[in-house]
Amino acid sequence: MSHRLGWTRRKRLHVIPAILLVLLSAACAAARPAEVSPAEIPDLEAQVTRSPDNADLVLRYAAALFTAERCDTASAVARRGTRLDPTNVVGPLVLGQCAERAGQYDSAVDIYGQFVAQHGGRPGADAVRGRALIARREQATQAARRLIAEERSLAAQPADPQAVAVLPLVITGEPRYQALSRGLAQMITSDLDLIQQFRLVERLRLQALLDELRLGQTERVDPSTAARVGRMTRAGRLVQGMAAIPPDGSIEIEAAVVRETGEVVGSEGVDGEFQNLLRLEKQLVVDIAARLGYTLSQAERNLVLENGTQSLVAFLAYSDGLEAEDAGNFAAAAQHFARAVTADPRFNAARERQASTSEAAMVAQAPAGDITTFASGGEDISSGPASVADAVNSAIGDIASTGAEQVTEGSGSGDNAAASDATRSGIAEQPPAVGGPSGSVVTIRIRVRLP
Numbered sequence: 001m002s003h004r005l006g007w008t009r010r011k012r013l014h015v016i017p018a019i020l021l022v023l024l025s026a027a028c029a030a031a032r033p034a035e036v037s038p039a040e041i042p043d044l045e046a047q048v049t050r051s052p053d054n055a056d057l058v059l060r061y062a063a064a065l066f067t068a069e070r071c072d073t074a075s076a077v078a079r080r081g082t083r084l085d086p087t088n089v090v091g092p093l094v095l096g097q098c099a100e101r102a103g104q105y106d107s108a109v110d111i112y113g114q115f116v117a118q119h120g121g122r123p124g125a126d127a128v129r130g131r132a133l134i135a136r137r138e139q140a141t142q143a144a145r146r147l148i149a150e151e152r153s154l155a156a157q158p159a160d161p162q163a164v165a166v167l168p169l170v171i172t173g174e175p176r177y178q179a180l181s182r183g184l185a186q187m188i189t190s191d192l193d194l195i196q197q198f199r200l201v202e203r204l205r206l207q208a209l210l211d212e213l214r215l216g217q218t219e220r221v222d223p224s225t226a227a228r229v230g231r232m233t234r235a236g237r238l239v240q241g242m243a244a245i246p247p248d249g250s251i252e253i254e255a256a257v258v259r260e261t262g263e264v265v266g267s268e269g270v271d272g273e274f275q276n277l278l279r280l281e282k283q284l285v286v287d288i289a290a291r292l293g294y295t296l297s298q299a300e301r302n303l304v305l306e307n308g309t310q311s312l313v314a315f316l317a318y319s320d321g322l323e324a325e326d327a328g329n330f331a332a333a334a335q336h337f338a339r340a341v342t343a344d345p346r347f348n349a350a351r352e353r354q355a356s357t358s359e360a361a362m363v364a365q366a367p368a369g370d371i372t373t374f375a376s377g378g379e380d381i382s383s384g385p386a387s388v389a390d391a392v393n394s395a396i397g398d399i400a401s402t403g404a405e406q407v408t409e410g411s412g413s414g415d416n417a418a419a420s421d422a423t424r425s426g427i428a429e430q431p432p433a434v435g436g437p438s439g440s441v442v443t444i445r446i447r448v449r450l451p
Helices: 038-050 055-067 071-084 090-101 105-119 125-149 151-155 180-193 203-213 223-233 274-291 298-306 312-326 330-343 348-365 388-395 415-425
Strands: 160-166 170-173 235-245 251-259 264-272
Touching: 038 055, 055 071, 055 090, 071 090, 090 105, 090 125, 105 125, 125 151, 125 203, 125 223, 125 330, 125 348, 151 223, 160 180, 160 203, 160 223, 170 180, 180 203, 180 235, 180 274, 180 312, 203 223, 223 235, 223 251, 235 274, 251 274, 264 274, 274 298, 274 312, 312 330, 312 348, 330 348
Parallel strands: 160 235, 170 235
Antiparallel strands: 235 251, 251 264
16 A cells, blocks of 8 residues: 555644543533543443433543543543534544554544534634644654655655645745745645646645655755655655845745656746745746646636735744744744734634644643643633633743744735835734634633543
8 A cells, every 4th residue: 555645635634642631511611620530430430321311421431531541442432422412522532532542643633634624613623623733743754754664665656647746945045034945835835736737745744754854955956856755755746946035135936847757847937026925926836837737727827816815924924833833833833823813814824723733832731640721712711721822922922033023014005015124124023812813712721630
C-alpha cells in the first residue's frame, strides 16, 4: 500500500497521543467547573444502570473510564453516549484520544473531523479543533517518516500528473519577512486549490516532510531536490519560488514548475512595490497555472482575486502565525492570527486558525495530572475560571514581537499604504484579546485528576 500526502480539499484532522480530556456536561453550565476522576467510576456505573438514556451521565462515565486508562470500555461507553447525543463534544474527544493512544491516527482524524463538520458551531467544538491541530502535526510527522522509509519503492511508482505541491518560497533580503516563505506558499496553494484541474498537497504535510529531510533554503531551490520531494509525495509537479524583498526598492517574486524528472518548466517572475505584494501573488498564480498547462477562465480568475485577504497587514500577521504554528508555538500563533483578524475581520482562514491555535495553546500548556482546556461560546461565566482570552494573552505576554508583527492597520481602503508606513516606522499595535468576534467567551474548565 502506498502512502500519499493528503490533499487540501479533504480538510482532514489528525491526532497525536497525549493525556487530555475535556468533559462538557450539564454541570458545565454551573459557576464552578466539574471534575471527573477514576474514583467516580463505581457511582457513575450505578447511575448509568438506573438512567441508561441520560447522555450526559453516560458520557461522564466514559470520561471517568478514560481517566483510568480503560480505553476499551471508555470507547464502547462513549459510542453509546454519542448515539444518545451526537452533539456532545465529550464523545468524540474520548473516542479520538483513545484512538490516539492506540496509534490509530486515521481513525482519530475521522472522529474529530466528522464532529467538526457536523457540529462545528456547538459549544466545545473549538476544543476539538485545538485538539486536532496538535494531533495533525504528529500525524504529519509520522507520515513523513513512513515516506522516507519507503522512498526507494515510491520512486518506482508513477506520480499523479494532476497533483501539485508548492514548496515554501526562499525569502532573500529583509530578514523580518522570512515568515512570508510559508505565507506565500500557503496562499499560492489555496489559490491553485480553487482550480478543479489540480489537486494540491497539504502544506502541513509537505512541511513535515521537508523538516524530516532537513532541507534548508538552498536545497529547496535545487530542481533535483524538488524532484525527490515530488516522487515521495506522488506529486507530478512542484512549484518552487523565490522572493527578493530588499529594505528599499521594488520586490521580485519568481516561481518555476519542476516535473518529477527534475525538468524545470519556465521560471518567470513579477515585480513591484512591497505594498502591492498581494496583487503580485495573484498575478504569479495565473502565470503558474499557465506553466502547469492550464489557462484560467474569467470566473476562476475572479475566485483567485477574491481569495484570502486584501490587507497586507493581515497577511503579514497570518504568515507570522503559520511560522509560529509550524514551530509548535500555538500561543504566539494565536496572537498573530488574532491580529490578522483584527486587520481584516473577513479573513476566514485567519479566523479559523485563531480559534484552533487558541485552544491548542491551552492543551499544550496543561500539566499532566491536572488537565485543563477551554471552549469558546456566547455567554460569560464570570464566577468561573479565567477566560480563554485572558489565559492565552497571559501566556503570550512575554513573547517578543518580530519585525513583521510591528505593523498597524489603517482604516478604509488604505490597507497597503498603512502597512508600508507602519513597517517603515516600526510602530507596534496592541495585541487583541483572543476570543470570539464579540469578545465574550464561555470558559469551560474540567480537571482530570489522575491517580
